[in-house]
Amino acid sequence: MIKSSGLPRLFLLFAVGCGLLRFDAPAQNQDRSIFDEIGRDLQELAEISGLNLRHQVPYDLISKDQVNQFLKERLRDAGTPEDLRIEELALKKFGFVASDFDLAKTTVELLTEQAAAFYDFHKKKLYITDWAPPSMRQAALVHELAHALADQNFRLERFIKQGRESDDLSMAHMAVMEGQATWLMSEAMARRTGQSLRNSNSTVEMLSRSMESGPGEYPVFDGSPLYLRRTLVFPYTQGMLFQHAVVQKMGQAGFAEVFRRAPVSTQQILHPEKYFAGVKSADPELPKLPRGRGYKRLIEGTVGELDHSILLAQYLNEQLAHDIAPHWRGGGYALHENKRERRVVLAYASEWDDAGSARRFFESYQDVLRKKWRAVEVEQINESVFAGHSEDGYFRVRLDGSAVTSLEGLAEPGVN
Numbered sequence: 001m002i003k004s005s006g007l008p009r010l011f012l013l014f015a016v017g018c019g020l021l022r023f024d025a026p027a028q029n030q031d032r033s034i035f036d037e038i039g040r041d042l043q044e045l046a047e048i049s050g051l052n053l054r055h056q057v058p059y060d061l062i063s064k065d066q067v068n069q070f071l072k073e074r075l076r077d078a079g080t081p082e083d084l085r086i087e088e089l090a091l092k093k094f095g096f097v098a099s100d101f102d103l104a105k106t107t108v109e110l111l112t113e114q115a116a117a118f119y120d121f122h123k124k125k126l127y128i129t130d131w132a133p134p135s136m137r138q139a140a141l142v143h144e145l146a147h148a149l150a151d152q153n154f155r156l157e158r159f160i161k162q163g164r165e166s167d168d169l170s171m172a173h174m175a176v177m178e179g180q181a182t183w184l185m186s187e188a189m190a191r192r193t194g195q196s197l198r199n200s201n202s203t204v205e206m207l208s209r210s211m212e213s214g215p216g217e218y219p220v221f222d223g224s225p226l227y228l229r230r231t232l233v234f235p236y237t238q239g240m241l242f243q244h245a246v247v248q249k250m251g252q253a254g255f256a257e258v259f260r261r262a263p264v265s266t267q268q269i270l271h272p273e274k275y276f277a278g279v280k281s282a283d284p285e286l287p288k289l290p291r292g293r294g295y296k297r298l299i300e301g302t303v304g305e306l307d308h309s310i311l312l313a314q315y316l317n318e319q320l321a322h323d324i325a326p327h328w329r330g331g332g333y334a335l336h337e338n339k340r341e342r343r344v345v346l347a348y349a350s351e352w353d354d355a356g357s358a359r360r361f362f363e364s365y366q367d368v369l370r371k372k373w374r375a376v377e378v379e380q381i382n383e384s385v386f387a388g389h390s391e392d393g394y395f396r397v398r399l400d401g402s403a404v405t406s407l408e409g410l411a412e413p414g415v416n
Contacts, residue, residue: 034128034137035059041142044188045149049180049255057148062127068112070120075104086299090335093346093408094303094311095372096227106224110232113220116140119147121156142188146181154259162262168281168304171231172263179239179269180255182211183247186240197244204244208237226314234306238269245272266306267328282330284349287398287405290412294338295345303331303350308361315368324364327357329402338411343393345409352402362386362399365406369395379413387413 038059046053062070079087088103097103117128117140126144128137150156156177163173186207187197197204212233221229242263246254249272268275281304289295305328312321331350337343352358366386370376373390380387387396394410 031134032061034134034141038141038145041145041188042149044191045142045146045184048184048187048191048252049146049149050252051149051153051255053149054152057145058123058125060125060127061130063130064112067115067118067127067129068108071108071111071115075108086335089337089344090299090301090333091225091227093335093344094307094333094348095315095368096310097225101225106220106228109220110224110228113218114232117144119144119151121147121151121160124148124151139185139189143181143185146184147177150177150180150259153256159259159262167301168265168267168306169302171234171266171304171306172269174235175239175242175266175269176258176262177239178235179241179243180258182236182240183243184255198247201244201248204241208240211237211240227310230310231306234266234269238266242269242272242275246275249276266304267326270305271326281328282351284330284332284351284403284405286332286334286347286349287407289336289345289347289407290410292411294340295336296338298335298337298344300334301332303333303348304328307331308350311368312364315371316364320364324357324361327353327361329353341411343409343411345393345407347405347407349403349405352404355402358402358404359399362397362404365397365404369397369408389413 039056042053042057045051075084084104088097088101091097091103092099092101115129116132116136117126119126126141126148128141128144132140147156159173159177160170163170183197183204186204190196190203195203197207221232243254243258246258250257263269263275265281267281268279281302286300305325308328308331309321309325312324329351331348333346333348336345336347338345350358350361352361366381369386369390373392376388376390378386378388384399385396386398387394389395392409394413395406395408396410396413397404397406
Protein backbone atom coordinates (compact mmCIF):
# COMPACT_ATOMS: atom_id res chain seq x y z
CA MET A 1 0.00 0.00 0.00
CA ILE A 2 1.30 3.45 -0.90
CA LYS A 3 0.35 6.48 1.14
CA SER A 4 0.00 9.44 -1.17
CA SER A 5 1.26 12.90 -0.33
CA GLY A 6 -0.17 14.86 -3.20
CA LEU A 7 -2.81 14.58 -5.89
CA PRO A 8 -0.58 14.45 -7.82
CA ARG A 9 2.21 14.36 -5.21
CA LEU A 10 5.07 14.17 -7.73
CA PHE A 11 3.85 17.23 -9.59
CA LEU A 12 3.72 19.28 -6.38
CA LEU A 13 7.06 18.25 -4.93
CA PHE A 14 8.70 18.55 -8.29
CA ALA A 15 7.40 22.11 -8.75
CA VAL A 16 8.83 23.42 -5.48
CA GLY A 17 10.93 26.52 -5.89
CA CYS A 18 10.20 27.27 -9.54
CA GLY A 19 9.31 30.96 -9.52
CA LEU A 20 6.01 31.76 -11.18
CA LEU A 21 7.35 34.94 -12.78
CA ARG A 22 6.56 34.15 -16.37
CA PHE A 23 7.61 35.72 -19.62
CA ASP A 24 8.32 34.99 -23.26
CA ALA A 25 11.83 33.67 -23.90
CA PRO A 26 14.07 36.13 -25.76
CA ALA A 27 17.70 35.49 -26.69
CA GLN A 28 20.14 34.33 -24.08
CA ASN A 29 21.28 36.99 -21.62
CA GLN A 30 24.64 36.25 -20.01
CA ASP A 31 24.78 39.52 -18.03
CA ARG A 32 25.64 38.53 -14.45
CA SER A 33 25.34 42.01 -12.95
CA ILE A 34 21.99 40.98 -11.45
CA PHE A 35 23.95 39.11 -8.79
CA ASP A 36 25.88 42.20 -7.64
CA GLU A 37 23.26 43.15 -5.05
CA ILE A 38 22.46 39.71 -3.61
CA GLY A 39 23.92 40.68 -0.22
CA ARG A 40 21.73 43.78 -0.05
CA ASP A 41 18.65 41.87 -1.15
CA LEU A 42 19.15 39.17 1.48
CA GLN A 43 19.65 41.74 4.21
CA GLU A 44 16.47 43.55 3.18
CA LEU A 45 14.47 40.32 3.25
CA ALA A 46 15.86 39.48 6.68
CA GLU A 47 14.86 42.90 7.99
CA ILE A 48 11.31 42.59 6.61
CA SER A 49 10.75 39.04 7.86
CA GLY A 50 12.79 38.95 11.05
CA LEU A 51 14.34 35.66 9.87
CA ASN A 52 18.04 35.12 10.56
CA LEU A 53 20.48 35.49 7.67
CA ARG A 54 23.07 32.84 8.45
CA HIS A 55 25.23 32.90 5.30
CA GLN A 56 25.32 34.09 1.71
CA VAL A 57 23.68 32.06 -1.07
CA PRO A 58 25.55 30.47 -4.02
CA TYR A 59 24.12 31.36 -7.43
CA ASP A 60 24.48 30.88 -11.16
CA LEU A 61 22.83 31.41 -14.52
CA ILE A 62 21.14 28.43 -16.15
CA SER A 63 20.01 27.77 -19.75
CA LYS A 64 16.65 26.48 -20.89
CA ASP A 65 18.18 23.10 -21.80
CA GLN A 66 19.73 22.88 -18.35
CA VAL A 67 16.39 23.74 -16.71
CA ASN A 68 14.70 21.00 -18.73
CA GLN A 69 17.38 18.49 -17.68
CA PHE A 70 17.13 19.58 -14.04
CA LEU A 71 13.38 19.05 -14.06
CA LYS A 72 13.72 15.59 -15.57
CA GLU A 73 16.24 14.65 -12.89
CA ARG A 74 13.97 16.07 -10.17
CA LEU A 75 11.10 13.97 -11.51
CA ARG A 76 13.23 10.82 -11.37
CA ASP A 77 14.27 11.65 -7.81
CA ALA A 78 10.68 12.32 -6.73
CA GLY A 79 9.47 8.77 -7.39
CA THR A 80 9.65 5.62 -9.42
CA PRO A 81 7.88 5.05 -12.76
CA GLU A 82 5.31 3.01 -10.80
CA ASP A 83 4.70 5.94 -8.43
CA LEU A 84 4.11 8.18 -11.42
CA ARG A 85 1.75 5.64 -13.02
CA ILE A 86 -0.32 5.52 -9.84
CA GLU A 87 -0.43 9.31 -9.50
CA GLU A 88 -1.61 9.54 -13.08
CA LEU A 89 -4.25 6.86 -12.46
CA ALA A 90 -5.64 8.83 -9.52
CA LEU A 91 -6.07 11.94 -11.65
CA LYS A 92 -7.76 9.95 -14.39
CA LYS A 93 -10.14 8.12 -12.06
CA PHE A 94 -11.36 11.42 -10.59
CA GLY A 95 -11.71 12.82 -14.10
CA PHE A 96 -9.22 15.65 -13.60
CA VAL A 97 -7.33 14.61 -16.76
CA ALA A 98 -8.15 12.68 -19.92
CA SER A 99 -7.50 8.94 -20.26
CA ASP A 100 -4.53 9.55 -22.62
CA PHE A 101 -2.93 12.25 -20.45
CA ASP A 102 0.86 11.97 -19.93
CA LEU A 103 1.66 13.46 -16.50
CA ALA A 104 5.47 13.26 -16.72
CA LYS A 105 5.72 14.84 -20.17
CA THR A 106 3.25 17.63 -19.43
CA THR A 107 4.83 18.46 -16.07
CA VAL A 108 8.33 18.88 -17.50
CA GLU A 109 7.06 20.96 -20.43
CA LEU A 110 4.83 23.07 -18.18
CA LEU A 111 7.50 23.91 -15.63
CA THR A 112 10.17 24.52 -18.27
CA GLU A 113 7.84 27.10 -19.80
CA GLN A 114 7.00 28.66 -16.43
CA ALA A 115 10.35 28.78 -14.67
CA ALA A 116 12.05 32.16 -14.40
CA ALA A 117 14.30 31.19 -11.53
CA PHE A 118 14.48 28.52 -8.87
CA TYR A 119 16.21 27.63 -5.63
CA ASP A 120 17.62 24.10 -5.47
CA PHE A 121 17.13 23.14 -1.82
CA HIS A 122 19.31 20.04 -2.29
CA LYS A 123 22.37 21.99 -3.42
CA LYS A 124 21.37 25.15 -1.49
CA LYS A 125 21.95 27.10 -4.68
CA LEU A 126 19.95 29.72 -6.58
CA TYR A 127 19.59 29.80 -10.36
CA ILE A 128 18.37 32.56 -12.68
CA THR A 129 17.43 31.55 -16.23
CA ASP A 130 19.63 33.11 -18.89
CA TRP A 131 16.61 34.06 -21.02
CA ALA A 132 15.00 36.18 -18.31
CA PRO A 133 14.56 39.80 -19.49
CA PRO A 134 16.14 42.51 -17.32
CA SER A 135 12.72 43.80 -16.24
CA MET A 136 11.90 40.45 -14.59
CA ARG A 137 15.27 39.38 -13.23
CA GLN A 138 15.24 41.43 -10.06
CA ALA A 139 11.82 40.22 -8.91
CA ALA A 140 12.73 36.61 -9.74
CA LEU A 141 15.98 36.89 -7.81
CA VAL A 142 14.29 38.32 -4.70
CA HIS A 143 11.62 35.61 -4.77
CA GLU A 144 14.22 32.84 -4.79
CA LEU A 145 16.35 34.57 -2.15
CA ALA A 146 13.26 34.50 0.08
CA HIS A 147 13.23 30.71 -0.37
CA ALA A 148 16.91 30.54 0.50
CA LEU A 149 16.36 32.63 3.65
CA ALA A 150 13.46 30.40 4.74
CA ASP A 151 15.62 27.35 4.06
CA GLN A 152 18.35 28.67 6.37
CA ASN A 153 15.83 28.96 9.18
CA PHE A 154 13.42 26.06 8.64
CA ARG A 155 15.07 23.54 6.27
CA LEU A 156 12.66 23.45 3.35
CA GLU A 157 13.48 19.85 2.43
CA ARG A 158 12.35 18.69 5.88
CA PHE A 159 9.29 20.96 5.70
CA ILE A 160 8.32 19.38 2.37
CA LYS A 161 8.73 15.87 3.78
CA GLN A 162 6.46 16.76 6.69
CA GLY A 163 3.76 17.51 4.12
CA ARG A 164 3.91 13.99 2.72
CA GLU A 165 1.60 12.77 5.46
CA SER A 166 -1.39 13.74 3.34
CA ASP A 167 -2.26 15.22 -0.02
CA ASP A 168 -3.98 18.34 1.23
CA LEU A 169 -1.22 19.00 3.77
CA SER A 170 1.34 18.82 0.97
CA MET A 171 -0.46 21.55 -0.95
CA ALA A 172 -0.83 23.66 2.20
CA HIS A 173 2.93 23.45 2.81
CA MET A 174 3.56 24.47 -0.79
CA ALA A 175 1.32 27.49 -0.23
CA VAL A 176 3.32 28.47 2.87
CA MET A 177 6.61 28.35 0.98
CA GLU A 178 5.52 30.02 -2.25
CA GLY A 179 3.07 32.41 -0.61
CA GLN A 180 5.69 33.76 1.76
CA ALA A 181 8.32 34.13 -0.98
CA THR A 182 5.79 35.92 -3.20
CA TRP A 183 4.68 38.28 -0.41
CA LEU A 184 8.27 39.12 0.56
CA MET A 185 9.25 39.68 -3.07
CA SER A 186 6.29 42.01 -3.56
CA GLU A 187 6.99 43.88 -0.32
CA ALA A 188 10.67 44.33 -1.16
CA MET A 189 9.84 45.68 -4.62
CA ALA A 190 7.13 47.96 -3.19
CA ARG A 191 9.53 49.44 -0.63
CA ARG A 192 11.87 50.52 -3.40
CA THR A 193 9.12 52.85 -4.60
CA GLY A 194 8.31 54.11 -1.12
CA GLN A 195 5.26 51.87 -0.63
CA SER A 196 4.31 48.80 1.43
CA LEU A 197 1.82 45.93 1.37
CA ARG A 198 1.36 45.98 5.15
CA ASN A 199 -1.80 48.09 5.16
CA SER A 200 -3.06 47.58 1.62
CA ASN A 201 -5.33 44.58 1.22
CA SER A 202 -6.44 45.78 -2.19
CA THR A 203 -2.86 45.87 -3.50
CA VAL A 204 -2.21 42.31 -2.33
CA GLU A 205 -5.44 41.08 -3.93
CA MET A 206 -4.55 42.83 -7.19
CA LEU A 207 -1.06 41.29 -7.21
CA SER A 208 -2.52 37.86 -6.48
CA ARG A 209 -4.93 38.12 -9.43
CA SER A 210 -2.16 39.37 -11.74
CA MET A 211 -0.27 36.09 -11.40
CA GLU A 212 -3.01 34.26 -13.30
CA SER A 213 -2.08 34.62 -16.96
CA GLY A 214 -4.49 35.34 -19.75
CA PRO A 215 -5.08 32.93 -22.64
CA GLY A 216 -2.47 32.72 -25.40
CA GLU A 217 0.55 33.88 -23.39
CA TYR A 218 1.82 30.45 -22.33
CA PRO A 219 0.75 27.65 -24.68
CA VAL A 220 1.66 24.68 -22.47
CA PHE A 221 -0.01 26.24 -19.43
CA ASP A 222 -3.09 27.24 -21.41
CA GLY A 223 -3.38 23.75 -22.87
CA SER A 224 -2.98 21.92 -19.57
CA PRO A 225 -5.94 20.46 -17.64
CA LEU A 226 -7.66 22.80 -15.21
CA TYR A 227 -6.40 20.77 -12.24
CA LEU A 228 -2.74 21.31 -13.11
CA ARG A 229 -3.28 25.00 -13.87
CA ARG A 230 -5.11 25.65 -10.60
CA THR A 231 -2.74 23.63 -8.43
CA LEU A 232 0.28 25.32 -10.02
CA VAL A 233 -0.86 28.87 -9.29
CA PHE A 234 -2.62 28.17 -5.97
CA PRO A 235 0.53 28.23 -3.77
CA TYR A 236 1.49 31.63 -5.18
CA THR A 237 -1.88 33.36 -5.39
CA GLN A 238 -3.76 31.98 -2.38
CA GLY A 239 -0.52 31.44 -0.49
CA MET A 240 0.28 35.13 -0.81
CA LEU A 241 -3.17 36.11 0.46
CA PHE A 242 -2.78 33.68 3.37
CA GLN A 243 0.63 35.07 4.33
CA HIS A 244 -0.78 38.59 4.17
CA ALA A 245 -3.60 37.65 6.53
CA VAL A 246 -1.07 36.16 8.98
CA VAL A 247 1.13 39.27 8.81
CA GLN A 248 -1.89 41.50 9.37
CA LYS A 249 -2.78 39.55 12.51
CA MET A 250 0.65 38.70 13.91
CA GLY A 251 3.07 41.21 12.41
CA GLN A 252 6.63 40.15 11.71
CA ALA A 253 6.26 37.04 13.89
CA GLY A 254 3.90 35.64 11.24
CA PHE A 255 6.77 34.79 8.89
CA ALA A 256 8.17 32.23 11.32
CA GLU A 257 4.79 31.13 12.69
CA VAL A 258 3.59 29.67 9.39
CA PHE A 259 6.56 27.27 9.44
CA ARG A 260 6.49 26.50 13.15
CA ARG A 261 2.71 25.98 13.18
CA ALA A 262 2.01 25.23 9.56
CA PRO A 263 -1.53 25.11 8.13
CA VAL A 264 -2.84 21.57 7.75
CA SER A 265 -5.19 21.91 4.77
CA THR A 266 -5.95 23.96 1.69
CA GLN A 267 -9.08 25.04 3.55
CA GLN A 268 -6.91 26.81 6.13
CA ILE A 269 -5.04 28.54 3.28
CA LEU A 270 -8.28 29.61 1.60
CA HIS A 271 -9.87 30.67 4.89
CA PRO A 272 -7.15 32.01 7.24
CA GLU A 273 -9.69 32.39 10.05
CA LYS A 274 -9.85 28.58 10.18
CA TYR A 275 -6.07 28.49 10.54
CA PHE A 276 -6.17 30.96 13.44
CA ALA A 277 -8.97 28.97 15.07
CA GLY A 278 -7.13 25.66 14.59
CA VAL A 279 -10.01 24.08 12.64
CA LYS A 280 -8.86 20.67 11.40
CA SER A 281 -10.39 18.42 8.80
CA ALA A 282 -12.39 15.25 9.40
CA ASP A 283 -11.27 11.82 8.21
CA PRO A 284 -14.34 10.10 6.75
CA GLU A 285 -14.32 6.32 6.43
CA LEU A 286 -13.88 5.01 2.90
CA PRO A 287 -16.44 2.56 1.49
CA LYS A 288 -15.27 -1.04 1.37
CA LEU A 289 -15.05 -3.02 -1.83
CA PRO A 290 -17.41 -5.99 -2.22
CA ARG A 291 -15.67 -9.24 -1.34
CA GLY A 292 -13.49 -10.54 -4.10
CA ARG A 293 -9.99 -11.67 -4.89
CA GLY A 294 -7.23 -10.12 -6.88
CA TYR A 295 -7.45 -6.48 -5.72
CA LYS A 296 -4.48 -4.60 -4.31
CA ARG A 297 -4.73 -1.18 -2.71
CA LEU A 298 -2.38 1.03 -4.74
CA ILE A 299 -2.68 4.37 -3.02
CA GLU A 300 -4.70 6.31 -0.49
CA GLY A 301 -4.82 9.98 0.27
CA THR A 302 -6.90 13.04 1.02
CA VAL A 303 -9.13 15.15 -1.20
CA GLY A 304 -9.29 18.72 0.09
CA GLU A 305 -11.46 21.77 -0.38
CA LEU A 306 -9.28 22.90 -3.28
CA ASP A 307 -9.69 19.55 -5.06
CA HIS A 308 -13.48 19.64 -4.66
CA SER A 309 -13.59 23.24 -5.86
CA ILE A 310 -11.67 22.35 -9.03
CA LEU A 311 -13.80 19.26 -9.68
CA LEU A 312 -17.05 21.22 -9.42
CA ALA A 313 -15.70 24.10 -11.52
CA GLN A 314 -14.42 21.72 -14.21
CA TYR A 315 -17.63 19.76 -14.67
CA LEU A 316 -20.31 22.22 -13.51
CA ASN A 317 -19.53 25.89 -12.93
CA GLU A 318 -17.44 28.30 -10.88
CA GLN A 319 -20.38 29.66 -8.89
CA LEU A 320 -21.42 26.22 -7.70
CA ALA A 321 -17.83 25.46 -6.74
CA HIS A 322 -17.67 28.73 -4.80
CA ASP A 323 -20.93 27.94 -3.00
CA ILE A 324 -20.37 24.28 -2.12
CA ALA A 325 -16.63 23.69 -1.62
CA PRO A 326 -16.22 25.88 1.52
CA HIS A 327 -18.63 23.54 3.36
CA TRP A 328 -16.07 20.70 3.02
CA ARG A 329 -14.96 19.14 6.30
CA GLY A 330 -12.86 16.23 5.06
CA GLY A 331 -12.26 13.86 2.18
CA GLY A 332 -10.26 10.81 1.22
CA TYR A 333 -9.79 8.25 -1.50
CA ALA A 334 -8.08 4.96 -2.33
CA LEU A 335 -7.38 3.14 -5.58
CA HIS A 336 -7.70 -0.65 -5.78
CA GLU A 337 -6.28 -2.45 -8.80
CA ASN A 338 -6.96 -5.92 -10.21
CA LYS A 339 -4.20 -6.36 -12.79
CA ARG A 340 -5.57 -9.62 -14.11
CA GLU A 341 -8.88 -7.98 -14.97
CA ARG A 342 -7.23 -4.65 -15.88
CA ARG A 343 -9.60 -2.89 -13.53
CA VAL A 344 -9.07 0.00 -11.12
CA VAL A 345 -11.70 0.88 -8.52
CA LEU A 346 -11.93 4.29 -6.88
CA ALA A 347 -13.18 4.35 -3.29
CA TYR A 348 -14.00 7.91 -2.24
CA ALA A 349 -15.57 9.65 0.76
CA SER A 350 -16.25 13.24 1.72
CA GLU A 351 -17.75 14.87 4.79
CA TRP A 352 -19.58 18.21 4.89
CA ASP A 353 -20.39 20.66 7.64
CA ASP A 354 -24.12 19.82 7.66
CA ALA A 355 -26.62 17.48 6.04
CA GLY A 356 -27.91 20.17 3.69
CA SER A 357 -24.44 20.83 2.23
CA ALA A 358 -23.83 17.11 1.89
CA ARG A 359 -27.08 16.69 -0.03
CA ARG A 360 -26.21 19.54 -2.33
CA PHE A 361 -22.84 17.98 -3.08
CA PHE A 362 -24.45 14.53 -3.49
CA GLU A 363 -26.75 15.95 -6.15
CA SER A 364 -23.94 17.89 -7.83
CA TYR A 365 -21.65 14.85 -7.86
CA GLN A 366 -24.30 12.97 -9.82
CA ASP A 367 -23.98 15.62 -12.53
CA VAL A 368 -20.16 15.36 -12.35
CA LEU A 369 -20.34 11.62 -13.02
CA ARG A 370 -22.79 12.05 -15.87
CA LYS A 371 -20.31 14.41 -17.54
CA LYS A 372 -17.13 12.54 -16.58
CA TRP A 373 -18.15 9.42 -18.52
CA ARG A 374 -19.39 9.18 -22.08
CA ALA A 375 -22.21 6.70 -21.41
CA VAL A 376 -23.98 6.50 -18.05
CA GLU A 377 -26.85 4.12 -17.40
CA VAL A 378 -28.60 4.93 -14.11
CA GLU A 379 -30.08 1.83 -12.46
CA GLN A 380 -31.07 3.26 -9.07
CA ILE A 381 -31.68 6.83 -7.94
CA ASN A 382 -33.42 8.03 -4.80
CA GLU A 383 -32.84 10.35 -1.83
CA SER A 384 -29.67 8.54 -0.73
CA VAL A 385 -28.39 6.37 -3.61
CA PHE A 386 -27.23 7.03 -7.16
CA ALA A 387 -26.07 3.83 -8.88
CA GLY A 388 -25.57 2.39 -12.33
CA HIS A 389 -22.81 1.67 -14.81
CA SER A 390 -20.67 3.39 -17.42
CA GLU A 391 -17.76 2.47 -19.67
CA ASP A 392 -15.64 2.56 -16.50
CA GLY A 393 -17.74 -0.14 -14.79
CA TYR A 394 -20.40 -0.10 -12.10
CA PHE A 395 -20.69 2.81 -9.66
CA ARG A 396 -22.59 3.43 -6.45
CA VAL A 397 -22.78 6.83 -4.72
CA ARG A 398 -24.39 7.08 -1.29
CA LEU A 399 -25.53 9.96 0.92
CA ASP A 400 -25.49 9.22 4.63
CA GLY A 401 -26.16 12.25 6.83
CA SER A 402 -23.27 14.65 6.27
CA ALA A 403 -21.15 12.14 4.33
CA VAL A 404 -21.03 11.21 0.64
CA THR A 405 -19.27 8.01 -0.43
CA SER A 406 -18.67 6.42 -3.79
CA LEU A 407 -17.29 3.27 -5.37
CA GLU A 408 -16.49 3.62 -9.08
CA GLY A 409 -15.17 1.08 -11.58
CA LEU A 410 -16.63 -2.11 -10.10
CA ALA A 411 -16.88 -5.26 -12.21
CA GLU A 412 -20.43 -5.83 -10.97
CA PRO A 413 -22.99 -3.92 -8.88
CA GLY A 414 -21.70 -3.39 -5.36
CA VAL A 415 -23.16 -2.36 -2.05
CA ASN A 416 -21.55 0.31 0.13
